[in-house]
Amino acid sequence: MKTVMVASTKGGTAKTTTALALAAAWAAAHERRIAVWDGDPQGTLTRQLRHAVIRDPWAAAPVALEIPRIAGRVELFRGGRALGLAALPEIERFFRRPDWAGRGGTDLGVIDTPPGGLLHIVAAAGTADLLLVPVDTTPLGLEGLIETMDLLRAIDPPLPTRVLLTRVVARRGITREITEYLDRRHPGIRLPVGIPEDARVPESHKERRPVTLGVQSRAADAYHEVARHLLPVIAGLRRMPHGVDTAAVAGSGR
Ligand SMILES: Nc1ncnc2c1ncn2[C@@H]1O[C@H](COP(=O)(O)OP(=O)(O)O)[C@@H](O)[C@H]1O
Numbered sequence: 001m002k003t004v005m006v007a008s009t010k011g012g013t014a015k016t017t018t019a020l021a022l023a024a025a026w027a028a029a030h031e032r033r034i035a036v037w038d039g040d041p042q043g044t045l046t047r048q049l050r051h052a053v054i055r056d057p058w059a060a061a062p063v064a065l066e067i068p069r070i071a072g073r074v075e076l077f078r079g080g081r082a083l084g085l086a087a088l089p090e091i092e093r094f095f096r097r098p099d100w101a102g103r104g105g106t107d108l109g110v111i112d113t114p115p116g117g118l119l120h121i122v123a124a125a126g127t128a129d130l131l132l133v134p135v136d137t138t139p140l141g142l143e144g145l146i147e148t149m150d151l152l153r154a155i156d157p158p159l160p161t162r163v164l165l166t167r168v169v170a171r172r173g174i175t176r177e178i179t180e181y182l183d184r185r186h187p188g189i190r191l192p193v194g195i196p197e198d199a200r201v202p203e204s205h206k207e208r209r210p211v212t213l214g215v216q217s218r219a220a221d222a223y224h225e226v227a228r229h230l231l232p233v234i235a236g237l238r239r240m241p242h243g244v245d246t247a248a249v250a251g252s253g254r
């Protein structure tokens with residue numbers, strides 16, 4: 001099983017939306033069997049799917065999602081507040097439950113992480129095959145991107161990373177600024193498709209289903225395209241042991 005961790009140091013970048021949209025797209029359109037981890041102590045993703053957050057995320061069995069088109073193909077490891085008090089080894093243990101027998105029958109793992117998920121980005125070194133960083137196309141989004149990329153320098157060898165622009169409004173100058181920054185400083189990691197600003201996204205939260213399983217929309221189409229694009233990328237990844245320079249984590253920033 002390969003694992004994609006969706007993370008950024010900034011909140012509100014569409015991490016939860018993206019984790020859910022891609023997991024559902026891979027399950028529905030590509031018939032992959034997916035395990036989703038809600039690594040957010042607030043349990044946003046868990047609640048969005050009409051499940052209750054749990055006291056002991058390490059012990060609770062995963063639940064099968066009963067959503068039409070993906071039923072039987074997606075399992076959810078629910079989140080809970082205890083994750084917010086956990087240290088790095090416990091966070092890693094949540095993502096790699098040794099008791100979970102289903103792992104062998106699962107094609108892909110998708111991990112959602114909390115805002116300010118510094119620990120989760122470090123945990124990615126031990127857990128994830130690919131780090132997906134959503135960036136909301138706002139001035140603060142650019143700040144968050146720079147901080148996240150700075151933090152990633154502490155992981156050696158570099159962790160395979162892709163950046164997804166979200167809430168894109170093409171005519172906004174900041175969209176061009178972020179695109180130019182990425183292509184200059186980190187060539188090759190920006191995904192060729194961005195997710196447009198689209199009222200269907202908040203509406204899908206209200207309907208409590210992934211945007212990729214609702215009515216057709218520009219955001220859903222874009223997420224489906226990203227899901228298609230990422231599958232061969234993920235298949236081509238070979239897992240290496242990644243070390244983390246904790247002094248660099250502590251010392252990074254401006
Ligand atoms: N493409 C989009 N268009 C419009 N609103 C969006 C889009 N993506 C996310 N949002 C909204 O932005 C907010 C934050 O999204 P969320 O996925 O919860 O971010 P995070 O998990 O990074 O905190 C939510 O209210 C969500 O509905």
Ligand SMILES: [Mg+2]
Nearest residue numbers: 015016040044
């Ligand atoms: Mg979230």
